[in-house]
Amino acid sequence: MNGSPVIVGVDGSAVARNAARWAAWEAARRGADLRIVYADATARPVLGETDPAHVRGEVARWLDAAVESAREQAPEVSVAAASVPGTAEKVLIAESERTGLLVVGDRGFGGFTGLLAGAVAVKVAAHARSAVAIVPDVGEPLRFPVTGPVVAGVDDAASAEPVLEHAFAVAASRAVPLHVVHTWEVVGVDLKWLRTRLPEQEVSENEERYVAEVLAGWGERFPDVEVLRFVGPGSPTAELLARAAAAQLVVVGARGRGGVAGAHLGSTSHKLIHHSPCPVLVVRNTVR
Secondary structure, rough: OOOOEEEEEEEHHHHHHHHHHHHHHHHHOOOEEEEEEEHHHHHHHHHOOOHHHHHHHHHHHHHHHHHHHHHHOOOOOEEEEEEEOHHHHHHHHHHHHHHEEEEEOOOOOOOHHOOOOOOOOHHHHHHOEEEEEEEEOOOOOOOOOOOOOOOOOOOHEEEEHHHHHHHHHHHHHHHHEEEEEEEEOOOOOOOHHHHHHHHHHHHHHHHHHHHHHHHHOOOHOOOOOEEEEEEEEHHHHHHHHHHHOOOOOEEEEOOOOOOOOOOOOOOHHHHHHHHHHOOOOEOOOOOO
């Protein structure tokens, strides 16, 4: 295997096992190893036990289950597992230093309790050094689409490049179309065009031109990827969630001007992480 490993954070939940399956699938695509980690700081309170040996046994069982799930999904991938001391947030952010992709489930129990309700996944997506994939709770085994298009939400030029880098690579490797989404809201979210007082038609033409500019050159790099553009006024959250229903992955930037990606993981990214029916990949401004 080549490059840094894909790393997935797990606990004993079905969501975590699905995260391990998805991470193994992605590791196979990348030609990478898979590292499965468990943060043991909250193991005892969750289990309600005082016997350290019993706690260690439960953690070992959970890790074994995650390893088995990963190997069932991608038997060709080399898999390692470890229990790592520390809280979920600290462990995940530290692990992100050694990978290009960190994967978590959107909820669970045990070492990564409260990834959704406690906003740990959002904090990790905002502060991790790597891209972060959040796998939704869709039941076990995997039930979200794995043959649908990849959806990319593009915002400002700085965040668009890493988003497209990841989205084109996934779409090319899986031989699926890429749907590029760019929307704007004149009032309430994106005040850029409200301040300029430009006519609606001119705003639309400017935004269409912007999308054409950020896509320039990608077709030459990935000639086999069919690209469909969805550009227009409206809610970026609603547009991305609607397209996520049939997608295998939604890719957004970690930060943006307030449109698709949202500033500092704003409301759109929060809602995607919480409600997307397919995995969401939040990427950094520097592609690794």
